[in-house]
Amino acid sequence: MFEKSKQEIEENFKKLKQAVKEKYNDLIRIYLGTEIYYTEDIPDKIERNEIHSMAGTRNVLVEFNYGIRTKDLEDAIYNIVTLGKTPIIAHIERYDCLEKNDETILNLIELGAKMQVNAESILKINLFGDNKKVYKKRAKYFLENDLVDIIASDAHNLSTRKPYMKEAYDVILKKYGEEKAKLLFELNAENILRDED
Numbered sequence: 577m578f579e580k581s582k583q584e585i586e587e588n589f590k591k592l593k594q595a596v597k598e599k600y601n602d603l604i605r606i607y608l609g610t611e612i613y614y615t616e617d618i619p620d621k622i623e624r625n626e627i628h629s630m631a632g633t634r635n636v637l638v639e640f641n642y643g644i645r646t647k648d649l650e651d652a653i654y655n656i657v658t659l660g661k662t663p664i665i666a667h668i669e670r671y672d673c674l675e676k677n678d679e680t681i682l683n684l685i686e687l688g689a690k691m692q693v694n695a696e697s698i699l700k701i702n703l704f705g706d707n708k709k710v711y712k713k714r715a716k717y718f719l720e721n722d723l724v725d726i727i728a729s730d731a732h733n734l735s736t737r738k739p740y741m742k743e744a745y746d747v748i749l750k751k752y753g754e755e756k757a758k759l760l761f762e763l764n765a766e767n768i769l770r771d772e773d
Contacts, residue, residue, distance in 0.1 A: 582626055585610060607631035607769065611666055612638045619655045629661065633771045635690070639666040646673040646680050650687070657688045662771065664690040667730060668723075669697045669714040681723050690725040690764075693718060695744035698727060719752070726768075727760045 580588075589608045596604055609630035612618055621627050622636065629636050636656060640649060649671070656663040665684065668674055668691045674681055681691065697708065697715035706712075718724050727748065729739035741761070749757040 582628065585628060609637060612636060614638050614640050614652050618652075619659060622656065622659050622661060630664070631769050633662075633768060634660060635662045635664055635768050635771055637664045637666050637692070640671065642670045643672060646677070649673060650680070650683060653684050653687050653689050662688055662690060664692050664726065664768070666692050667694045667697070667711075668718060669693055669711040675714055676717060678721060678723065681718075685723075690768075691718070691723055692726045692728055693724050694730040695727055695740040696730065696738075698744040698747050699740060700747075719748075724760060726764050728765070 586608070593606060596606055607630070608628055610628045612627055618627070618638075627636065638652075638656065640652065644652075653663050653665070665671075668681070685691070693715045694711075697711045698719075699712070701709050701712050715724075727741075727744055729741050731737050731739040745757055745761050748760060
């Protein structure tokens with residue numbers, strides 16, 4: 577539903593990379609990757625190399641319909657893994673079928689999937705009007721049960737969909753310590769960049 581051609585994505589990425597280089601020199605490194613919204617034709621597109629992996633590695637970031645059934649999610653992950661790819665399931669806190677469902681998550685991990693939670697879901701619940709309380713409760717549960725590989729932003733802009741990475745890092749650092757914070761925010765992400773296709 578958010579599909580752009582591979583060529584258009586690559587052209588936009590070149591422009592972005594040039595703008596970042598001009599502004600920050602070599603202080604910031606950026607990598608090409610796309611979040612894939614899973615539909616039945618995604619395995620075929622992956623096989624035909626029509627979709628960007630994360631930084632040219634075997635890892636693919638995949639988003640699903642939030643109401644997906646457990647069996648359909650497991651089948652989708654299996655379909656991706658059989659193509660030699662490692663699926664990173666985007667924002668696992670949004671999927672109803674994973675709520676307090678350690679068995680399914682462990683099955684997905686055993687299949688080869690990695691689990692990602694959004695930085696915003698780590699932050700404290702607002703006293704008034706936080707319409708994502710359920711996501712935050714799920715994220716907390718997943719973290720407490722060591723079911724998360726990566727915390728990343730789901731940033732779309734700097735006003736309504738901010739990155740919140742620093743704020744989330746500080747929460748994890750305070751609650752779980754430096755070792756876990758580095759693992760979730762840095763080391764696991766670095767390992768993805770080294771996981772060549």
